[in-house]
Amino acid sequence: MQIDLIALKITAEIETIKEIIALMAIWKPDLTSRRGPKYLQIVEALSDDIAAGILTFGDRLPPHRELAYQLSLSPNTTGRAYAEAVNRALIRGEVGRGTFVRGPATEAPALESGTLQRPANGPIDLSRNLPLPGLAGEKLASTCIELGRSGNLAALADYQTEADLHRHTAAAMLWLKRHGVASTAEETVITAGAQHGILCALMALCEPGDVLLTEQLTYQPLKAMAARLGLKIAAIASDSQGPCPEDIDRLCRQRRVRALYLTPTLHTPTGRTMPQERREAIATLLNAHGVHLIEDDVFGLFHPGRQQPIARLAPELTISITSTSKYLAPGLRVGFVRAPARLAGAIRGAVNLSCWMTPPLNTEIVARWIGDGTADELVARQLSAASGRQALARQILGEHAPRDRAAGLHLWLDLPDGWSADQFCVRAAGRNVLVTGGEAFAIIPSAGKTSIRICLSHEADAARLETGLSVLRHILDAGPRQAPLVL
The missing domain is CATH 1.10.10.10 (Winged helix-like DNA-binding domain superfamily/Winged helix DNA-binding domain)
Structure with missing residues (x-):
């Protein structure tokens, strides 16, 4: 024995x-x-x-x-x-x-009925800030049938300019107005989404070597755009209300600043919304220094108590950018830009240079939706679904949830003491949940090291979202000193 x-x-x-x-x-x-x-x-x-x-x-x-x-x-x-x-x-x-x-072969994302093609299994992805899927599919089907009966498809399949399709510009003006921005036909430019609009605004405003101001944490693609265009990015210090006016003033006095990029409402990535007083202070500085503002308002409609855009306070120095992607259908890639008349031609030139034109068929679909009330219905459904997911996230995360007002498609979580963003992301990935560390949005190395962004809308299945959030809650409750899961 x-x-x-x-x-x-x-x-x-x-x-x-x-x-x-x-x-x-x-x-x-x-x-x-x-x-x-x-x-x-x-x-x-x-x-x-x-x-x-x-x-x-x-x-x-x-x-x-x-x-x-x-x-x-x-x-x-x-x-x-x-x-x-x-x-x-x-x-x-x-x-x-x-x-x-x-x-x-065995892990390709499944295409589920009525939704965009997103993973139905595998890691739960809370790292992508996309709108909720599937809300526009049924509307798109009926609109395509109407277009087939209209007898106008040949024109929509041909090259077009904005002058050829006046109703598209009229729809763009209505969408901009919904965001609080008044625009004339001359001032309105149609782009292939908001990201394209930002790129075209930078191309129109800036030359290589120019200084672009933005917050220490900002929209991820902005850094890549600036690098491709040879621009120098300078980071503005921020507080709980947004970018600090005194730091903008300091940078404008010290450097030859050409433009400022901001997302005043539901800022990416922090979700913060700038109060009216701060918007007025920034508008005053724009006018004092003659600096142009690129005002990104892609999330504006998600905020029920949003303030007036800075474009209303400094219209001759502000390029306003909106998009239909977060509300109607991201695959259509239609965005709208309002620029001062003296700059609108340069932005149209940037559109022509980068993609010649936004596909007329896509813009026709969006214009019909804006005109016939379909856009209103899709926006209401998107906002309702986002509100429900915000409530679910805050219920599951409990005391770990941010204390600011619940709105939009994502949460910004400042981690408890002892955590780094990298450590948390690794721990979450070990449990098959993907989130984004704050450093991905950082202009300076010290920013975002102890924060993460949690996106609520990429996962089509609410049950997967609930599971992912529960995993994050468990990790937060266990604390940073728990032995990490060995992959």
């Missing part, structure tokens, strides 16, 4: 040693010729090895702590690498089993 127990113990130890040896032999990236942050070097090596066939679907990767030991790195670095690889859909973690290379 004693001999049998000893034999079992020896066998178990041998199996443990075999497992350790096997894990060490699974995969070890070669980082010798790579540059950049170590965690991204690991992700790039992983991606390259998958592309080369060195790693294939279902291959198991070493736990991130074991990989850290092999590479003489900190577990935080390898944990961050695995979290980023999950974000890029390169790998998946299975609780109690390990981390595996993902395969498109």
Whole structure:
């Protein structure tokens, strides 16, 4: 009997040693010729090895702590690498089993009836700030039937200019008016969504080397746009009400500032809405320094008590940007810009240079919806659904939820003491929930290190959202010193 127990113990130890040896032999990236942050070097090596066939679907990767030991790195670095690889859909973690290379054949997102194509399984994605899916599908079907009967499809399939389709401009003016911005036909420009509108505004206003002001935390693509256009970004200090006027004044006195980019209502990423007094103070500074404002108002309709846009206070210096994507149908890619008449021509030129024109068929659909009341219905449904998800999030997160007014499609969470955003994102990814760390929105390195953004609308299934939020609540309750889940 004693001999049998000893034999079992020896066998178990041998199996443990075999497992350790096997894990060490699974995969070890070669980082010798790579540059950049170590965690991204690991992700790039992983991606390259998958592309080369060195790693294939279902291959198991070493736990991130074991990989850290092999590479003489900190577990935080390898944990961050695995979290980023999950974000890029390169790998998946299975609780109690390990981390595996993902395969498109069995893990492609499912197309569910009446919704946009979004994952119905796999990691719960709370990292993408997209509108709720599926609300426009039935309306789009009937509109397409009407268009087929109209006899006007040939014109909509041909090249057009804004002068050819006056009703599109009229619809754009109505949408801008809904956002509190008065516009004439001469001042109105149609773009392929708000992001395109921002790019065109920057192209129209700025030359390489110009200074662009924005908040320390800002819309992610703005940094890439500025870099492509050769602009210098300067970060404005902010407080609970928004960008600090005294810091804008200081920067305008010290540097030759060309433009300022702001989202006054439901700011990306913090969700903060600027009070009227702060808007007035910023408008005063714009007029004093002759600096142009790019006012992004894509979330404005989600806020029931929103203040008047800054464009109303400084119309000759403000380019107003709105979009239908967050309310009607993101796939149509239709946005509207109001610019002072002296700048509108340059913005039209930027549209022509970048994509020639917004597809007339898409704009026709949006214009019909704005004119016949369909847009009103879709906006009401989107706002109602967003409000319900905000309530659900705050109920589940409890005392961890932000204390500001619930509105919009996302939450900005300042983490409790002891957490870093990277640490939290890795912990959440280990539980198959994806969120975005605040540093992704940061203009300066110190911003966003202890905050995360939680998006409520990308997941089509409310049950998956509820599960994801419950996981986040559990992680917050457990605290940062809990031993991290080994992938």
